[in-house]
Amino acid sequence: MPAARVQRRRTVRTVIALAIVPLLAVVSACGYGDDKDSDKTDPAAAQQSPGASQAGKPAGTSASELRLGFFANVTHATPLVGLKEGFYAKELGTTKITPTVFNAGPAAIEALKGGSLDATYIGPNPSISGFTSTNGELLRIVAGTTSGGASLVVKPNINSAADLKGKKIASPQLGGTQDVAVRAWLAKNNLKTDTKGGGDVSIVPTDNAQTLALFKSGELDGGWLPEPWATRLVQEAGGKVLIDERTLWPEGKFVTTNLIVRKDFLEKHPDTVEALLRGQLATTEFINANAEKAKADVNAQLLEYTKKELPKPVIDAAWPNIEVTNDPLAASLLKLKDEGVHVGVTKDADIKGIYDLTILNKLLTASGKPAVQDAGLGKK
Incomplete structure (x- = not known):
């Protein structure tokens, strides 16, 4: 075969190979065939979510959906107001937020165990029970939310x-x-x-x-x-x-409500958790600076989720009984654990590692606020 024809064939094969490489890269980036639940990566969310770049994590860790639990109570003013005012949606970007309302903590823990929930606002004792009953594998407390109100x-x-x-x-x-x-x-x-x-x-x-x-x-x-x-x-x-x-x-002061996240979700999607926490921090500032608007938001959300709003005298009287705070008041958790064990409803176990306040403290210090403490119960 003439040398010229051989060279032309080699050139054509080279051009075709070079054309195929970027096409394969596009297909790989799309992640086809692996988008079954909220733990799967949504590449668009990873690239566009406000949390992705700020978390310092590589692209590809944003969740396509965040399933968030809370109660229709004044003690859960933070998620009620944050959802109403759009603070979470703004920070989560393309990550879809799906809210679920619970009456009490144990039911939310079961949903977390069953994999139908990614994060939830919840009381301290169910948090402890969920942690101890799974040998520390189910959840992490990533922030406080409310003190008082009971x-x-x-x-x-x-x-x-x-x-x-x-x-x-x-x-x-x-x-x-x-x-x-x-x-x-x-x-x-x-x-x-x-x-x-x-x-x-x-x-x-x-x-x-x-x-x-x-x-x-x-x-x-x-x-x-x-x-x-x-x-x-x-x-x-x-x-x-x-x-x-x-x-x-x-x-x-004692912890009434925490924000907990399923451990595997936190590990797979730290940037999504960071976005959620940024939404919470914005909500906390809004509530503490705008009490009347926050009360109106809570009432509107109670009407949405329970079909009944509170009379103004009720919410006005209930509101001063709570303190909205990002501090988990970790020292109170130890006492609560001991009390739960004493009355026979909580398994006695080491709860060291129940907190992971890394992302929260990163955001607090970046905004010039003091870090919060984990009372020695942080990551092992």
């Missing part, structure tokens, strides 16, 4: 712990934060309870809305409840506050 409300003729003997008291759910609080307080007052509703005082895990109805009808004598339900029992059902939980804590 009280024991009782019938007007009940004036002390002793008066509760033989009575029925509600909590939102067995093993939840308020459930542990009421059992621990009763135990300190020498009143026994058990997880089946027996003992000196019967603890009846009950949906918050149902608690209000049963309290009105006289079937319940009280409830240890988060806001706005504690205030609703007072204003709508003639109850009185026997114990404001803030009075049981130094400086009146």
Whole structure:
């Protein structure tokens, strides 16, 4: 074969090969055939999400969807306001946010275990239970959200712990934060309870809305409840506050609500978690600077998710009982764990490693704010 023809064939093969290389790169970047759930990478989100570049992570770690849980309570003002004002959506960019409402923490933990939830706002005791029951593999607390906002409300003729003997008291759910609080307080007052509703005082895990109805009808004598339900029992059902939980804590501060993230989601999508936290930080500043607008947002969201908004006197009375903060108040978590173990609803285990405040503290220090502490319970 003439040398000229050989050279032409080699040239054509070279041109074709060079043309194929960029096409293969495009196909590879598209990630075809692997987009089944929120843990799969969305390349567009990875390139466009505000969190991707700021997290210092390589492109390709943004989640296509973030499934976020929370409760329709005043103590969950942060997610309610953040969703309403669009702070999360702005920071998450092309990552879709899918909200899910829960009545209490244990149900949210089960959703996290089942893989149908990526992150949730939740109380400390379910966070501990979820961590210990999975040997630390399920979740990490990445921020605090709320302090305070829980009280024991009782019938007007009940004036002390002793008066509760033989009575029925509600909590939102067995093993939840308020459930542990009421059992621990009763135990300190020498009143026994058990997880089946027996003992000196019967603890009846009950949906918050149902608690209000049963309290009105006289079937319940009280409830240890988060806001706005504690205030609703007072204003709508003639109850009185026997114990404001803030009075049981130094400086009146204790963790009521945390933000937790499924551990594998945090590891796969740190930039998405960073975007979520940026949204929370913006929301916290907004709430603390705009109380009236924040209350209006919470009420609008309660109407959206529960089909009923709060009367203005109720939300006005409930609002001062909470403090919106990014500090997880980690020192209070140890006491809460010990109380949960003591009353038999929490497994005793080492909770070191339950916190991962790395991203939160990075964002706080970058904005000139002090870092928050993990009380020695941070990443191992």
